Amino acid sequence: MLTPDMSVTQWWIMAVVSGIALALAAQSLATKRWQRIASVLPPLAGAAVIGGQSLARDSDVKQPLFLFTLVALVLVVLRLVYAKYFARQLALHRAGRPADEVTKGQLAVFLFAFVATTVLVALLIG
Structure with missing residues (x-):
C-alpha cells in the first residue's frame, strides 16, 4: 500500500502517467x-469522463482516479508479460499470415494472470 495519504493532485498525476503508459x-x-x-x-476518454463526472457531481475523485490507474497499470503490466506472444503475432500479421489460434489453456492462463495482476496492483496502489 503505497498510496494511503496521496492528495487528489497526486492521484491525477498518477492517473496521467499511467494513462500515458497505457497509450x-x-x-x-x-x-x-x-x-x-x-x-x-481510450486513456483520454477515461480522463475526460473522470474529470467531467467529478466536476458535475462535485464529489471525491480519488476512487475514480484509483480505478482508472488500476486498469491502466494492469493493462500495461500484461502487455509487458505477454510481450513475446504479441511480438510473434505481430510478425505473423506483417508477414501476411493468420494469427495463431488461442487455445483454452492459453485463455485460462491469461485470465489467471489478469486476475492475479489486478489483485497485486490493487494491493500495491490501494
Whole structure:
C-alpha cells in the first residue's frame, strides 16, 4: 500500500502517467498509423469522463482516479508479460499470415494472470 495519504493532485498525476503508459503500450500493438492515433483515445476518454463526472457531481475523485490507474497499470503490466506472444503475432500479421489460434489453456492462463495482476496492483496502489 503505497498510496494511503496521496492528495487528489497526486492521484491525477498518477492517473496521467499511467494513462500515458497505457497509450504507449497500445501504440506498440498498432500496425497502421490510424491505429496508433486511435490508441491514445481510450486513456483520454477515461480522463475526460473522470474529470467531467467529478466536476458535475462535485464529489471525491480519488476512487475514480484509483480505478482508472488500476486498469491502466494492469493493462500495461500484461502487455509487458505477454510481450513475446504479441511480438510473434505481430510478425505473423506483417508477414501476411493468420494469427495463431488461442487455445483454452492459453485463455485460462491469461485470465489467471489478469486476475492475479489486478489483485497485486490493487494491493500495491490501494
